Amino acid sequence: MLQKIEGIVIRTSNYGETNKIVTIFTREKGKLAFMARGAKKPNSRLSSVTQPFTHGSFLAHSGxxxxxxxxxxxLSSMRHIREDLMATAYAAYMAELLDKSTEEKQPNPYLYEFFEQSLHYLNEGYDAEILTNIFEMKMLQVIGLRPELSSCVNCGSQEGRFAFSIRENGLLCHRCFDIDPYLLPLSPAAVKLLRLFYFFDLSRLGSINVKEETKKELRAAISMYYDEYSGLYLKSRRFLDQMEKMQAMLGEKKDDD
Structure with a gap:
């Protein structure tokens, strides 16, 4: 059956000398995989539209x-993402997280819109670290993880100072800190952003300006939570961590100069 679909290429793998297997996250059908015959040939009409992160309209035969x-x-080449190494690394992580968190042929129009919007913002040059944090927090619900972020996971209080407890699966207020000796202290700004990223609508995103110290807090809390509960091992996350460390080192060297 011949069908027309709109989607974003999230993964490609070589098949033989000239072919690719292309995984596309589609608006209509969820995640689908296709054989793209001859797509590795430079002059193939499928060469450009099967590049990672390409947003396109596709005609495919499915059985x-x-x-x-x-x-x-x-429809969009996501040019900035493909030409900027750091943007590529962040996009690859988002794509792999989406890929590993979803099954084939499970339509999710909301998730498609969210992924497309995330890549669009990344392509427009928005803060890649914060966009990735938002993506990670939103993907928790897709994976089936629901940390308690609206109130203290132990007493239910919404007032006071808060810390993040990996063990207790959510926020603890200062009155309940002694429950978890390994809790992660967070600044009020980090707590506010964790809540915001989990609950708010990405389409309402305005300008982003987050302090570096707050970014480090967010990165630590989200990474530890994923490591503890998601069961996912993502190569793109390890590569991204290396890239971020290298970028930080270059930034420090530049400051010293």
């Missing part, structure tokens, strides 16, 4: 097994 990609029209 009971692996479908075949017939043609595609690029």
């Amino acid at each position: 009971s097994g692996l479908g075949t990609l017939q043609q595609g029209e690029m």
Whole structure:
């Protein structure tokens, strides 16, 4: 059956000398994989539209097994993402997190819109670290994880100072700190942003300006939570961590000069 779909390329793998297997997260059908015959040839009409992060309209033949990609029209090349190494690293992490958190052929129009919007903001040059934090917090619900962020996980209080407890799966107020000796202290700004990222609508995102100290707090809390509960091992996350460390080192060296 021939079908027209809109989607974003989230993964490609080589198949033989000239072919690719392309995984596309689609608006209509969720995650789908297709054989793109000849797509590795530079002069192939499928070469450009099967690049990672390409947003396109595709014509594909699908059946009971692996479908075949017939043609595609690029809607957005996400040029900045593909030309900037750090942006590429963040986009690759988002794409792999989405890929590992979803099953094939499970439509989720909300998730598609969210992913497309996230890449659009990244392509527009918004703060990549914060966009990634928002993406991670929103993906928790897709994975089936629901930390308590609206009030203290132990007493229910919404007032006071808060810290993040990995063990207790949420925030603890200062009156309940003694419950978890390994809790992660957070500044009020970090607590506010964790809540905001988890609950708010990405389409309402305005200008982003977060202090470096707060970014470090967010990174630590989110990374520790994912490591403890998600069960995911993402190569792109390890690569991104290395890239961030290298970027920080270069920044420090530049300051010294």
